[in-house]
Amino acid sequence: MTVETIPVRHPVPAARFLGLAPVGVVARRLWRGALLWGGVFALMVWALVSQFAKEYPTAADRAQLVATMGADAGSQAIFGPAHHLDTVAGYTAYHVVGILGLVVAVWGLLAATRLLRGEEQAGRWELLLAGQTTRRRAAAGAIAGLGIGLLVLWTVTAAAAVAIGRGADPPFSARASLFMAIAAVAATAMFMAVGALCSQLAATRRHAAALAAGLFGAAYLLRAVAASGTSLRWLRWASPLGWVDELRPLTDSRPLALLPILGTTVVLATLAVVLAGRRDLGASLLPTSDTAAPRTRLLASPLGLAWRLGRGTALGWLAGLGAGGLILGLSTKTMQDVWANQSGGVFARLGGASGGATYLGLVFLIITLLVGMAAAGQVAATREEEAEGYLDHLLARPVARLSWLAGRLAVAVAVLAGAGVLTGLLTWVGATSTGADVRLTTVLAAGVNVIPAGIFVLGIGTLLHGLAPRLATPVAYGLVAWSFLVEIVGAALGASRWLLDTSLLHHLARAPAAPVRWDSAAILVAIGLVAAVIGAIAFARRDLKGA
């Protein structure tokens, strides 16, 4: 099974080129994703530039935009600071760098851990290192490969920004557009380096990705807290994502803020290379034990196994979401006060919801996104059991396919439901502990409201798992990413009803800012269940398929 994926397509005759093999291997596996996300950046720039004048034609409209979104401390906490929102430049930079830039950074860290630790774990590094190269050189090569992917991403973004920016009103200078492209990929560069470093620290791809994602989450929360109150603004310098915000492209570019970004990227990448040279192939720097006393309590059935295997990831998601809810909840009171002292459009626009509830609506939008990611992760883990051949050992024994799948889905649903309830509860704890005026039932309902999104993703993923198993994981993650982009960007641009309807998030009320729409939540759950049942039936009838 590994033979077909030997990454060197053409055997390289001369030994001196073998050191370059990792560069090509990594770059070749990265360029499609880089092109895709470069395309998303391009589309986004085009949409923002072309729609801004249409959506906000008059000075009054733009003033209104600044008064609402620009002064909305809640969205600045969640999506980063906005500057000069009344100009097409500020509006574009805010969405491209502050929002999409972070989504792409998550892709970057996942890609880095997959291509470094994932490939090593799968034994494919052995083939590379059998050539005349050292571990250190191979790691440097792989990181250079990541750099090439990043360059592809930047080139596409920059080309689009320059071409489209010329037609903006007023036009962006070529230099400003190039700088915006740098700002757009800056977070990706840093978190690719974080991913490369975590790949040296952890022994498995999953651990490395979780570690890198945890660091990303911490940086995100720091940025959110920094934006939540004037007394804490200095904290933005503590978060790498805060540095990216400080670049302020298109409006008042600050190239100096590139220094910490560049420095961090170089230091982390160098550290990764040095550490790679100091460890054995397949080993990790964080202590892992190769032996363990048997713990067999759960290992009596496929269901027990599913829980045993998924427990670490599940607890990680619960802890991460719970902590995120608690920390973001803590700033609810500040948001409430900021709004209370403002006059203007916010209250009219949101139909009288309190500032705190509006802010929490955005918090739960992010939580819905993350729960969707957790659901996609469950789909990926289920597929992995089959792709890696582990499932053969169960299904060759007296285990029915449907009962195995049902066990996995039961664990997944339990994790998603637990995440929703726990996050709702802890967000309320955070909010009330600082004196914000929110009711437990309202926030808890907002937490429960995210569960249907997870079940929907799980259901669609299971459908694909039955019908086209190799597409299950990318489609599940793609559905979540697409929904988020359409919800954030599409809504800002007044996109067509039809386009907005393709976003899963659009069908859920933005609780607690708006009352939970239980009917559409129930429909999402029902569609998810039906999709899962069809997928399960298809799975029971098809061939098992390897990677």
Next chain:
Amino acid sequence: METATAIRVEGLSKRFGDLEALAPLDLQVEAGEVLGYLGPNGAGKTTTIRLLLGLLRPTSGRAEIFGLDAQRDTVAAHQRLAYVAGETSLWPSLTGMETLHLLGRVQGRVDGPYRGELIERFKLDPSKKVRSYSKGNRQKLGLIAGLVSRADLLLLDEPTSGLDPLMEREFRRCVAEAKAAGQTVFLSSHILSEVEALCDRVAILRGGHLVEVGTLADLRHLSALQVEATFTQPPPDLSVVPGVSDIEVDGNRVRLRVHGPVEPLLERLTAVGVTQLLSREPSLEELFLAQYGAEPTTRTQEVTPSDR
């Protein structure tokens, strides 16, 4: 309901797109029999076993395990069999002991003392995590997990890949024990000495087609006998003797092959002065190479069914 047939396969076939991985196959394995299932890489051995296990869905035909339909009564059929894969990939985060415990509980029956004995005999450290096992050790783990069930039917798919010769010998002992205990063994392999040493019957697969099936004696009977004769004078012309081919003359010595009955050759030889006569039965390896040697390599691509 007891039946004396362990595996009954009727017209079982599998296509992956344009590729015919297994042409319609008819095969029967009696209970208590050890069948060697031979063929080069990509011949369809693994496909057959995965069809028997219900992991793949057949394009046509059906298979029964002890009278139970392999596709419909999968769970009941699996209660009577144990499977060992050729490339054992197990959950990396579990230890060897945890894996054995899990697979034993899922299987439903485990011979506990035998498990301890096999861990000793295969020199496996079960406290280590699967992640840190070598390929050979993972293979041992898969073997032990299969053998300790003492299932009525053992489906073994190249079970000794990655094992060293000592462990390979231990495996042969285990199969001999299983046979003595009345278990049926379906042994897919391309290690001919292994099959020759263990199997009652051999089935040979080529390009998805079953080309031979029979006891080793049957197969030898069908194939050529190698004869070497030394004469007191230059040898006579033997090419007219029925069944004789591949004649090589070297002074007073002759090397040749004979198919079918040997009487005509013996009559001809006794008529002249023969000082020495050597004959040798073909080894399984020669039988195997005779089957495949002449074959032009049309199937250049190796196909494992799980890739499709």
